Amino acid sequence: MPFTQLDLTDRLLLTPRDDEGPARAARLRELGMGDDQPVPALDTFARELARVTDAPVAAVNFVDERRQYFAGLYDAAVDPARGPVDPDGGFGRVMPRDLGYCVHVVARRSALVLEDVRDFARFAVNAVVDEAGVASYLGAPLIDPVSGMALGTVCVVDQQPRAWGQQGLHTIKTMAAQLQREILGGPDRAAG
Numbered sequence: 001m002p003f004t005q006l007d008l009t010d011r012l013l014l015t016p017r018d019d020e021g022p023a024r025a026a027r028l029r030e031l032g033m034g035d036d037q038p039v040p041a042l043d044t045f046a047r048e049l050a051r052v053t054d055a056p057v058a059a060v061n062f063v064d065e066r067r068q069y070f071a072g073l074y075d076a077a078v079d080p081a082r083g084p085v086d087p088d089g090g091f092g093r094v095m096p097r098d099l100g101y102c103v104h105v106v107a108r109r110s111a112l113v114l115e116d117v118r119d120f121a122r123f124a125v126n127a128v129v130d131e132a133g134v135a136s137y138l139g140a141p142l143i144d145p146v147s148g149m150a151l152g153t154v155c156v157v158d159q160q161p162r163a164w165g166q167q168g169l170h171t172i173k174t175m176a177a178q179l180q181r182e183i184l185g186g187p188d189r190a191a192g
Contacts, residue, residue, distance in 0.1 A: 068102055
């Protein structure tokens with residue numbers, strides 16, 4: 001029997017390879033979510049997600065082949081209820097694809113719980129740890145019922161380690177499933 005060589009490079013990449021990026025970008029454009037403009041209904045969803053999880057930052061994030069953008073965003077540091085949002089303040093709406101943790105959720109098509117990102121060498125070196133002070137992450141994918149691709153995520157972050165636990169995982173997956181039904185239609189297909 002011939003020896004099959006294992007390719008472990010995918011496990012070592014800080015940013016996962018994304019062969020679906022161009023197709024995902026095309027699908028997002030078909031759905032009218034292919035630009036980096038805020039979507040008020042998704043901002044409202046993000047605010048509710050932050051409230052339910054008691055997190056200072058929550059987002060609905062879509063990922064294309066070169067970047068990720070937060071079509072829905074709530075950042076307590078620039079809360080619109082406190083006055084006009086500074087477009088350059090807080091977390092911002094657009095990030096390169098290699099920053100953050102949502103690209104890992106999209107690649108895995110399953111939820112990701114990082115109670116303390118410093119506990120995971122692969123995730124602790126991500127620039128958002130130093131630049132944005134992210135210490136904890138919880139995210140679940142938004143699966144398109146037509147293509148089967150993960151188009152993005154719903155996620156929350158905190159600047160302090162958080163014991164999200166099983167309740168946090170259940171909450172993020174439930175909220176992702178709810179949003180999938182609302183914006184993508186089709187069956188409840190939250191993975192992870």
